[in-house]
Amino acid sequence: MTRENKQFETDAIVIGGGFGGCNSLYKLRNLGLSVKLVEAGSAFGGVWHWNRYPGARVDTEMPSYQFNIPAVWKGWNWSQRFPGDEELRRYFQHVDSVLGLSKDTFFNTIVTHVRYDATTKRWLVLTNTGLEATCKYLIAATGSSYKKHYPQFQGLDQYAGKLVHAADYPESLEVKGKRVGLVGNGASGLQIVQDLAKEDCELKVFIRTPCFAIPMRQREISYEESEMMKGYYDGIFDRCYKSVTGFPHNTLFRSALQASPEERKLLFDELWARGGYSFLVSNYYDFLLDEKANSIFYDYWVQQVRARMTDPEKMDMVAPLKQHMMVGTKRPSLEQDYYEMVDRPNVKLVDLKKSPIVEFDATGVVTRDGAGTKHHDLDIVICATGYDAVTGSLLDLAITDKYGQPLKEKWSNGILTHLGLMVPDLPNFFMVYGPQAPTSLANGPPFVEMEADWICDVISKMRKEGLESIEPTQKAAETWRDHVVAVSEHTLYPKTDSWYMGSNIPGKRREPLIYLGGMQRWWQNCTEALDSWQGFTMA
Structure with missing residues (x-):
């Protein structure tokens, strides 16, 4: 096959070139399959x-956020x-150089x-570049954070200043002497504020x-x-795979309510000083299960x-003395x-909440201020408003099942998967970093490696047993969905509107997008299903 061929057939197609897609391509090729990857961007990553906005960086510490492939590390x-972000892009260039992924990849190509x-028992994949590819196995590694979300503010199209989304940040944005408005207060918003606040600009943050x-x-x-740490990599990666969250941190199986205030403070101080997610992952386990335990964490924080x-006024806005949220039920940020x-x-x-945005106009933003309104003159508006997370990019693939029913229609009354890996009536279709799996609440690289391993094990077993699909x-999918919901309801997550629950997108069904039972519980279910084919139909 040459790049000029618009029609071709291959064993497997992978959609998406992030950690999940790259790992899937690498491991499927090692099975001896012919594999092609389709990526919307111009490079892997x-x-x-x-993500190229000021201050963009990963919130998982090294060395656990990388591929466990010795030839790479x-x-x-x-x-x-x-x-x-720059170092991470260089890392993916290194991964490609070592593993030779580009030769099997179509960049700047969007699946439509x-x-x-x-009849043929094959998947047909169409793209915006005219590709018509067929395959036996299809892997959607579309990730959780690709489809940008712009809030539907009235008059947004009338704004004549510079409008930027954090996920589409220009290489050069001059802010010196400018009036900059930032909407959004998640990880990207926080990181942008940290950088732009140091610039000679007037920064207004809408929270x-x-x-x-x-x-x-x-x-x-x-x-x-870095070289010294490589002597511990086997232990670190093994710990990631066997943990609840995919992180190699120490864990504490003790309730915050069982510890004395003195004991709690000693532990909190130690973990706070250590930095990173240690404060949550290595702390008392019940802060996401019990409101009283959660309030203890909040009071310390x-x-x-x-x-x-x-x-004092800013303190009351960003860290009010009265608890305003359940700690950890929205994506925690590292600052x-x-x-x-x-x-x-x-x-x-x-x-x-006190002064909501009423509308945009040509020169800025209008907020409601008491009985009246207030105009905020802005030269630049940055929307750090996140994504239609987890399912948005997946549904944009316009997938139809073996009966011709669109996936968007199949899921109109709720997401339905088995193990967060497969979907009924979609033979040989696999998801990586998709809904109803640990996904965004797990350390990405080790988690997607486990998913890719399971997919490869399924295909290997199919080939050994002579199965076509x-x-x-x-x-099985309904049972898994009920389990996902039941586990969620035993936590504090449903008490918060967040993208974990699909609540950040107007009109999106509110339901747990992530399996909250942890990686080990999920993996046990995956292993049992593979051992016996329980919950599957084969042909």
Whole structure:
């Protein structure tokens, strides 16, 4: 096949070139399959190809956020505990150089339609570039963070200034002397604020819900230290696979309610100083299960944050003394100096609960201010408003099942998968980093490696047993969905509107998008299903 061929057949097609797609391509090729990957961007990296806003960096520390492929890691050394977007793009270039992924990849290619042909028992994949590819196995590694979300503010199309989405940040954006407005207060919004607050600009941050951010404790990693750590990689990766969250951190199986205030403070201080997600992952286990335990975490956090600020009004907005959220039920962020930066005089905060946005006009934003309105003159507006997460990019593939029913229609009354890996009536169709799996609440690279391993094991077993196709039964998918919902209801997550629950997109069904039972519980179910084909129909 040459790149000029618009029609071709292959054993497997992978959609998406992030961690999940690259790992799937690599492992499927190792099975001896012919595999092609289709990627919307011009290079590998997934979210790290697109994220180029100021301060963009990963919130998982090294060395656990990378492929466990010795040929790759032996020739790569990380320079920071939490690498930035540029280093991550260089890493994916290194991965490609070592594994030779580009030769089997179509870049700048967007999948527009995916259809299963029940007669030929093959998938047809159509793209915006005119490709018509057929395959036996289809892997959707579309990720959780690709389809950008712009809130439907009235008059947004009338705004004549510079409008930027964090996921589509220009290479050069001059902010000196400008009036900049930022909408959104998640990880990208926080990281942008940390950088732009240091610039000679007037920064106005519109906040509906204050973020929950804990110290990153960023630091440089020397070449010598990086090389030394490779002697522990087997242990670190093994710990990731066997953990609840995919992180290699120590865990504590003790309730916060069983510890004395003195014991809690000692542990909190230790983990707070350690930085990263240690404060959550290595802490008392029940803060996501019990409101009283959660409030103990909040009270500690709020005192730590307020001690770093001087402006009482800003303190009350970003860290109110009265608990306003369940800690951890929205994506927690890691910060370096966020609270010091919002405390600066060139940074203004607008509380959208008290002064909601009414509309945009040509020169800025109008908010409701008491009985009247207030106009905010803005030269630049940055929307750090996130994504139609987990399902958005998947449904945009316009997938139709073996009966011709669109996946969007199949899921109109709720997501239905088995193990977050397969869907009824979609034979030989697999998802990586998709809904109803641990996904966004797990450390990405080790988690998608486990998914890719399971997919490869399924295909190997099919070939050994002479099977042409496999798909989950409706009953198995309904049982898994009920389990996903039941596990969620035993936690505090449903008490918060978040993208974990699909609540950030108007009109999107509110339901748990992520399996909250942890990686080990999920993996046990995956292993049992593979051993016996329980819950599957084969042909």
